[in-house]
Amino acid sequence: MAKNINNAAIVETDLFSELSQLVEQTQQQVIVQNNSALTLLFWEIGFRINETMLHNKRAEYGKQIVPALSAELKNKYGRNFEEKNLRRMMQFADQFRDREIVVTLSRQLSWSHFLVILPIKNAEAKLFYASQVSDQLMSVRDLRRQIATKxxxxxxxxxxxxxxxxxxxxxxxxxxxxxxxxxxxxxxxxxxxxxxxxxxxxxxxxxxxxxxxxxxxxxxxxxxxxxxxxxxxxxxxxxxxxxxxxxxxxxxxxxxxxxxxxxxxxxxxxxxxxxxxxxxxxxxxxxxxxxxxxxxxxxxxxxxxxxxxxxxxxxxxxxxxxxxxxxxxxxxxxxxxxxx
Incomplete structure (x- = not known):
């Protein structure tokens, strides 16, 4: 009887370990998918605002639309949509114009990675650092160091x-x-x-x-x-x-x-x-x-x-x-x- 109990305990422990691993893997996948979805959402928002402003060339319209949109989006969806963040999304869509490239990079780069890369002036350097993060699974901290050390x-x-x-x-x-x-x-x-x-x-x-x-x-x-x-x-x-x-x-x-x-x-x-x-x-x-x-x-x-x-x-x-x-x-x- 004792032997059966011990065997059951071992099986239970092994099963718990296996299920824990499945849960943790899925959680990680969900985090990655959520990060990717959020990055693509921000790109789409920036792209749509840029397109709208491009088609309506009145300067006064451009000055008004971003604060107005920000106020409404922030009121409904929270601080992610403050005016400075909307302008970052517009900058993001303007600098990374190929959606397919963004889709690929967003699987490894979080929005925080892109925020570090956006201020870089050289377009080749932007893609270089983005590729570095994607290839080496680089953290935001390591990315900052790579940029700082040229x-x-x-x-x-x-x-x-x-x-x-x-x-x-x-x-x-x-x-x-x-x-x-x-x-x-x-x-x-x-x-x-x-x-x-x-x-x-x-x-x-x-x-x-x-x-x-x-x-x-x-x-x-x-x-x-x-x-x-x-x-x-x-x-x-x-x-x-x-x-x-x-x-x-x-x-x-x-x-x-x-x-x-x-x-x-x-x-x-x-x-x-x-x-x-x-x-x-x-x-x-x-x-x-x-x-x-x-x-x-x-x-x-x-x-x-x-x-x-x-x-x-x-x-x-x-x-x-x-x-x-x-x-x-x-x-x-x-x-x-x-x-x-």
Whole structure:
């Protein structure tokens, strides 16, 4: 009898767990569906107001209709329809004019995400950040950080470098990488940097970008009876490649290329699996020595060099630095095509 009671209790516990999971999954689906429906509703409202104002070109009419509509909608449906919110809906519909794109994005982006994206002036940047949220299931807080740290501009630098190097690998990487979230202070060793990255692995992967997954730290390689250790090993799903990452405290040096080449050859021989492409390397340095990198033609050996910043400079200085790197990359590609 006792055994039957225990079995019944186990069955009941398992059933409760299964039903709880079903309830929670459904609740999550309802939340997502509600968010999507609300976002589409706000787009439709903005679209209809914009259309009405476009067809009735009297300026005085435009000034009157929004406050009047807001007063009635707010009275019937609540604070979501205050005048400033209606104007945001109009802005939303004006900036994202393709309803099908909005339908797709609304499955992952909440209205709060769109409110963060709307003030961005560059149309390409808007779609970039919207895609980032959709692809990486990014929170509103993480989205704000990506915008504040100029992720679009840093990816644009990589894109320009891709065009100048005739190598599409660079497209998947940024320059510089912003690692201010590691809170390292002024003095640290390479092992401290590595440990801090592992402690904040989720944030580090978010900074790396879409498609990266962590494989191993201090990857051991025995070559000619001697031990070598790669700092970090990742895998990139879209590229279908292992990504070897070496961390350097100082400025890039030419000898770093030889070290990374050795690691990549070893990984290609002993770790690459069927269906994978040749491993690539990312050398993260405090300073990247751009002329040396250009002369060494690192990209031809599947090696990318990028800077990392452990402290964010003041906003104005940061923007000037990013602008400078962009200008330098554009100048490089212009020189390339002028010489051809």
């Amino acid at each position: 992720a679009f501009e840093r990816t644009s630098i990589a894109n320009i470098q891709t065009a100048s190097s005739e190598d599409n690998l660079q497209y998947s990487f940024k320059d510089p990488y912003l690692l201010d979230f590691l809170n390292l202070g002024n003095a640290y060793l390479e092992k401290d940097l590595e440990q801090a990255i592992l402690d904040e692995l989720e944030k580090f992967i978010l900074e790396l970008g879409k498609g990266f997954s962590f494989v191993e730290r201090q990857k051991r390689m025995i070559i000619d009876g001697e031990d070598f250790n790669l700092d970090l090993l990742f895998y990139h799903r879209k590229l279908k490649r292992l990504v070897a990452i070496e961390l350097k405290l100082g400025k890039f040096q030419a000898k770093h290329k030889g070290q990374m080449e050795l690691y990549l050859r070893w990984l290609d021989r002993y770790e690459k699996q069927d269906g994978e492409n040749t491993p690539i390397g990312l050398i993260l340095c405090a300073e990247s020595s751009r002329e040396q990198i250009e002369l060494l033609e690192m990209h031809k050996d599947g090696i990318i060099v990028a800077e990392y910043w452990t402290d964010l400079p003041p906003k104005k200085q940061f923007e000037e630095k990013i602008h400078s790197i962009l200008a330098e990359a554009k100048e490089k590609i212009e020189r390339k095509y002028l010489s051809e």
